[in-house]
Amino acid sequence: MNMQTGMKLSVAEMALCEAYDHAVGELPGDAAVLTARDGLISEFKAGGLPTRRIEDWHYTDLKALLRTLPDRAPVASAARVEPLVEGSTVLSVENGLVAGDFSLPGVEVRALAETLADGSAAAGLSARNRDDLIGKINGAFVRGGFALDVPAGAALEKPIELQTVQNGGQTHARFPVAFGAGSTATVIERHLALGEGAAFVTTLSDVTLDDNADVTWIILQAQGVTDTHFGQVRIRLGAGSKLRLYVVNAGGKLVRQEVHVEVAGEEADFILRGINLLGGDTHNDLTFTAAHNVPHTTSSEIIRNVVFDRAHGVFQGQICVAQDAQKTDAKMSCNTLLLSDDADFSAKPELEIFADDVQCGHGATVIDIDHTQLFYLMARGIPENRARAMLVNAFVAEIVEELEDEPLVEALEAVIDRWLEKHA
Numbered sequence: 001m002n003m004q005t006g007m008k009l010s011v012a013e014m015a016l017c018e019a020y021d022h023a024v025g026e027l028p029g030d031a032a033v034l035t036a037r038d039g040l041i042s043e044f045k046a047g048g049l050p051t052r053r054i055e056d057w058h059y060t061d062l063k064a065l066l067r068t069l070p071d072r073a074p075v076a077s078a079a080r081v082e083p084l085v086e087g088s089t090v091l092s093v094e095n096g097l098v099a100g101d102f103s104l105p106g107v108e109v110r111a112l113a114e115t116l117a118d119g120s121a122a123a124g125l126s127a128r129n130r131d132d133l134i135g136k137i138n139g140a141f142v143r144g145g146f147a148l149d150v151p152a153g154a155a156l157e158k159p160i161e162l163q164t165v166q167n168g169g170q171t172h173a174r175f176p177v178a179f180g181a182g183s184t185a186t187v188i189e190r191h192l193a194l195g196e197g198a199a200f201v202t203t204l205s206d207v208t209l210d211d212n213a214d215v216t217w218i219i220l221q222a223q224g225v226t227d228t229h230f231g232q233v234r235i236r237l238g239a240g241s242k243l244r245l246y247v248v249n250a251g252g253k254l255v256r257q258e259v260h261v262e263v264a265g266e267e268a269d270f271i272l273r274g275i276n277l278l279g280g281d282t283h284n285d286l287t288f289t290a291a292h293n294v295p296h297t298t299s300s301e302i303i304r305n306v307v308f309d310r311a312h313g314v315f316q317g318q319i320c321v322a323q324d325a326q327k328t329d330a331k332m333s334c335n336t337l338l339l340s341d342d343a344d345f346s347a348k349p350e351l352e353i354f355a356d357d358v359q360c361g362h363g364a365t366v367i368d369i370d371h372t373q374l375f376y377l378m379a380r381g382i383p384e385n386r387a388r389a390m391l392v393n394a395f396v397a398e399i400v401e402e403l404e405d406e407p408l409v410e411a412l413e414a415v416i417d418r419w420l421e422k423h424a
Contacts, residue, residue: 011067013044023141047131085188094164113144126139138174160187171199181213182211186216188218192220199226212241244271263325276306280311286314315349329360345366
């Protein structure tokens with residue numbers, strides 16, 4: 001029972017509270033970090049898991065969806081896997097803990113546990129608002145991850161892969177990354193499971209681009225079919241900076257990926273491309289917010305969803321243009337390929353505009369496979385299943401091809417192909 005509200009705690013809520021009580025003595029951090037952790041778990045106890053009554057969680061009622069949690073300990077050991085793109089520098093978090101060498105020439109890299117131990121990470125352990133469940137849980141439990149500082153003017157030739165691998169249990173990782181002025185880099189944030197043990201995973205990336213930085217950031221989530229994954233990325237863009245963010249969801253049973261962007265510098269440009277591949281009885285929620293706070297900024301968001309079986313998908317997107325943010329150009333679209341009568345997808349695009357000299361728009365579509373195109377392929381001897389897979393692939397492939405990085409495009413296309421072979 002929650003003594004502040006009189007609310008009866010669910011099995012999952014009680015399990016999280018008990019997990020914290022068992023783990024807090026082992027978690028890294030000085031007095032300031034411990035105070036922040038205690039505050040976050042107290043906020044969680046006061047509010048519990050969000051329900052559909054909370055607007056931000058209306059389509060993902062966690063009180064109903066998250067019934068139980070796996071045991072805290074992993075089922076078995078986990079080890080890093082080969083990078084998505086050959087030649088990438090891999091920084092590995094295995095079962096929630098930093099593993100192996102994490103040196104990166106020209107970039108300052110620290111294990112997150114070090115920044116927690118000396119208290120420098122304390123300020124980042126906070127929730128965005130009262131409904132920020134991911135921020136609360138991750139901040140309370142996190143122990144593994146890396147803090148990266150890319151110096152001004154650095155041009156990183158090889159991609160950096162921030163890799164989290166787990167084999168069941170509960171794991172929490174965080175990646176605060178700062179890109180100096182004029183720097184360029186490609187980062188792959190990759191989450192995957194080994195074995196069949198159920199996992200509960202939270203990840204939080206705090207990404208800051210100084211003026212004129214140019215960054216490509218890929219989030220690839222490929223958890224197991226019984227896993228719960230809650231991810232969040234917080235982004236702040238300086239003047240003239242450009243961030244291309246690609247989110248590819250290709251796994252998990254219960255998934256919520258949040259993207260929160262503050263466009264803080266003039267001439268900044270933000271691009272979001274999302275691919276959600278949903279099958280089985282997956283529930284997948286991609287929630288996005290962008291705050292344009294200064295004049296002369298741009299953003300573009302295109303989300304493509306492929307939904308099979310009994311899967312349920314959600315896209316919530318909100319663009320907010322402040323009164324001073326004149327000349328903002330912001331566009332958002334969500335396109336869904338619904339391939340089963342038992343599947344469904346909920347889309348909620350929003351614009352909140354307080355300036356009067358802007359170009360903003362949004363749209364959403366839900367379609368089935370074009371039967372004329374299907375007949376055309378089958379008439380040329382292509383079996384129906386293969387023809388369907390080709391059309392689905394074409395639906396998402398044009399998003400990936402925008403990257404204009406051949407090794408990265410090929411790697412993501414291979415992920416999509418493997419997923420379609422299993423589901424289509």
